[in-house]
Amino acid sequence: MGTSETDDPGKQTAVRQVMARGWVRCTPETPLSTVAAAMEERGAEVAVVAEAAGETGADPGPAGMGFVSTETILGMVAAGRGAGDPEVGTVATRPLPCVAADDTVEHARHRLEALGAARLGVTGRDGSLVGLVDRRSLERAAAALPPPPAVTLPEGELATLYTMAPLAILLTRFEDGCILEANPATRALLGYGPEEVTGLGLADLTPAEAQAEEALQHRRLRTHGRCGPYELELLRANGEQVPVLVNGVRVEASDGEPRAWYLLQDIAERKALERELAHRATHDPLTGAFNRIPFEERIDAEMERVARYATALGFLVIDIDHFKAINDTHGHDVGDRVLVEVARRLRDIIRGSDLLARWGGEEFVVLLPETDLFGALELGERLREAIADRSFEEAGTITVSIGVAQAVPGESVRRLFSRADAALYRAKAEGRNRVLPADLVAP
Numbered sequence: 001m002g003t004s005e006t007d008d009p010g011k012q013t014a015v016r017q018v019m020a021r022g023w024v025r026c027t028p029e030t031p032l033s034t035v036a037a038a039m040e041e042r043g044a045e046v047a048v049v050a051e052a053a054g055e056t057g058a059d060p061g062p063a064g065m066g067f068v069s070t071e072t073i074l075g076m077v078a079a080g081r082g083a084g085d086p087e088v089g090t091v092a093t094r095p096l097p098c099v100a101a102d103d104t105v106e107h108a109r110h111r112l113e114a115l116g117a118a119r120l121g122v123t124g125r126d127g128s129l130v131g132l133v134d135r136r137s138l139e140r141a142a143a144a145l146p147p148p149p150a151v152t153l154p155e156g157e158l159a160t161l162y163t164m165a166p167l168a169i170l171l172t173r174f175e176d177g178c179i180l181e182a183n184p185a186t187r188a189l190l191g192y193g194p195e196e197v198t199g200l201g202l203a204d205l206t207p208a209e210a211q212a213e214e215a216l217q218h219r220r221l222r223t224h225g226r227c228g229p230y231e232l233e234l235l236r237a238n239g240e241q242v243p244v245l246v247n248g249v250r251v252e253a254s255d256g257e258p259r260a261w262y263l264l265q266d267i268a269e270r271k272a273l274e275r276e277l278a279h280r281a282t283h284d285p286l287t288g289a290f291n292r293i294p295f296e297e298r299i300d301a302e303m304e305r306v307a308r309y310a311t312a313l314g315f316l317v318i319d320i321d322h323f324k325a326i327n328d329t330h331g332h333d334v335g336d337r338v339l340v341e342v343a344r345r346l347r348d349i350i351r352g353s354d355l356l357a358r359w360g361g362e363e364f365v366v367l368l369p370e371t372d373l374f375g376a377l378e379l380g381e382r383l384r385e386a387i388a389d390r391s392f393e394e395a396g397t398i399t400v401s402i403g404v405a406q407a408v409p410g411e412s413v414r415r416l417f418s419r420a421d422a423a424l425y426r427a428k429a430e431g432r433n434r435v436l437p438a439d440l441v442a443p
């Protein structure tokens with residue numbers, strides 16, 4: 001494995017981005033003093049010498065050009081050769097070597113080295129001169145770019161671990177989290193091959209809603225040298241999200257640059273299992289309605305709001321009529337399916353902010369926040385109709401009886417329940433298939 005080479009971004013920077021545009025054009029006959037004055041006035045370091053360039057106004061092509069630089073002029077003056085103000089054509093050096101504006105900085109540096117030149121002309125697509133670039137600006141541009149990473153990846157037995165690990169292992173630039181290397185398991189986790197993921201940052205793989213967490217953990221890594229384990233959703237190449245457990249640690253690479261290793265563990269199965277367990281813990285397995293646990297939590301909170309802010313809270317107890325007879329006549333399985341269908345019909349009518357729970361057996365309860373007794377009675381009536389008005393496939397007509405109460409500020413959950421229960425029993429006693437309000441006085 002050994003040293004890996006990631007593309008130097010310098011190779012991708014175009015010469016046009018770093019070239020200087022200031023230069024002076026002149027014909028070979030122009031006196032050197034005139035050229036020197038024009039150069040000084042324009043702040044130009046170079047005068048390009050070309051036949052009749054001034055007459056046509058067109059840019060001189062690079063062919064046949066000569067040039068004279070400030071160093072040349074100063075050198076001549078120092079050597080006493082500038083005396084007599086010679087024509088610039090007699091002192092201009094060889095034609096200006098050129099690179100294309102679209103060439104890369106790296107290419108221009110190589111060309112400069114090969115020619116032993118101090119500067120290069122820059123030509124546009126049509127071959128006309130569009131600028132100049134010198135050694136200093138090329139070197140400055142190259143130095144401003146991130147250094148090519150000289151990364152030492154694990155070798156020997158460690159290389160086997162790196163390649164075989166079921167964890168995605170990423171090596172990133174420390175500063176910005178840009179991925180420099182990734183092991184093969186990265187493809188299984190993120191859907192990107194190791195080559196495709198390099199150059200991306202961890203932030204690029206993080207969906208918008210998880211960016212704040214990612215940024216926090218990155219700060220932690222910068223401050224403490226490690227981060228995690230923490231859970232994060234990452235974006236796969238196909239746009240899906242995958243939950244991962246992340247551990248990050250800062251390392252000094254062999255070239256002295258700080259980098260960070262990230263280990264990403266796929267926890268999709270674990271999260272799905274957690275969701276499944278949480279669902280089972282809070283829902284009735286037969287009907288899919290909530291069970292008592294979330295109901296009790298929610299009713300406690302809602303009763304607290306009633307006591308504190310005197311908000312309206314409606315409460316229904318719903319019991320299927322003669323359910324024993326349904327079981328006895330059609331069998332327990334049909335009884336089960338009736339329960340499922342009753343729950344479905346109830347759920348279809350209540351609001352998302354209401355809460356339906358199976359309290360046990362053939363009894364359901366419904367909590368109706370922001371609903372007074374009249375509203376609760378009205379809803380109770382609609383629920384009763386939804387059951388009674390459409391016959392059940394295997395069991396025919398089925399009815400429910402409903403006791404309705406509105407919570408009184410300061411009363412206990414137990415008292416609310418017993419008031420609604422009492423109303424339900426009255427509904428049963430009065431012939432079933434009806435909705436009755438609770439008394440304010442508990443039995």
Ligand SMILES: Nc1nc2c(ncn2[C@@H]2O[C@H](COP(=O)(O)OP(=O)(O)OP(=O)(O)O)[C@@H](O)[C@H]2O)c(=O)[nH]1
Pocket residue numbers: 286319320321322323324325327331332333334335336339360361362428432
């Ligand atoms: N199929 C099925 N039956 C259940 C389930 N839970 C409770 N039961 C049955 O529901 C019946 C409830 O009967 P009762 O409490 O006598 O009430 P009822 O027959 O509905 O009569 P009223 O409420 O007075 O109208 C019992 O026979 C229970 O065995 C369940 O999950 N599935």
